[in-house]
Amino acid sequence: MKGLMKRWGLAIRANLADGEKARAEFKTSIRKAFRLKCPERWDIVEWISYVWDELPATTIVKGFEKYQIIDPGTALVDHTQQDPEDSSGDDVLQDLCDTGVFEALDPEDDVSLTLAECID
Numbered sequence: 001m002k003g004l005m006k007r008w009g010l011a012i013r014a015n016l017a018d019g020e021k022a023r024a025e026f027k028t029s030i031r032k033a034f035r036l037k038c039p040e041r042w043d044i045v046e047w048i049s050y051v052w053d054e055l056p057a058t059t060i061v062k063g064f065e066k067y068q069i070i071d072p073g074t075a076l077v078d079h080t081q082q083d084p085e086d087s088s089g090d091d092v093l094q095d096l097c098d099t100g101v102f103e104a105l106d107p108e109d110d111v112s113l114t115l116a117e118c119i120d
Contacts, residue, residue, distance in 0.1 A: 069096070 052060070064070045 065072045
């Protein structure tokens with residue numbers, strides 16, 4: 001009986017030790033899993049693209065008018081009915097780029113900022 005109790009006690013201690021080790025690993029993995037990190041540039045592009053696609057065209061036009069990017073009263077064009085071969089959107093984009101308001105980003109540039117740079 002004494003030998004059985006000893007083996008049983010050793011088995012319990014081994015299981016407890018394994019359990020403690022598993023708990024310690026779990027705590028470490030939780031801490032690592034919730035560390036904040038900067039999103040990838042392409043994730044940000046995807047988010048912005050999604051949001052722009054979901055915005056009504058009238059909201060976008062009114063925002064452009066408010067910040068004087070386009071003239072007030074500019075006719076709203078429904079792009080869903082246009083021929084896909086039509087490149088009138090390219091002209092608008094080129095006109096906006098020619099104004100110098102927007103800066104073209106090189107995808108090879110690192111645009112990550114520190115928190116202090118974002119607050120300034």
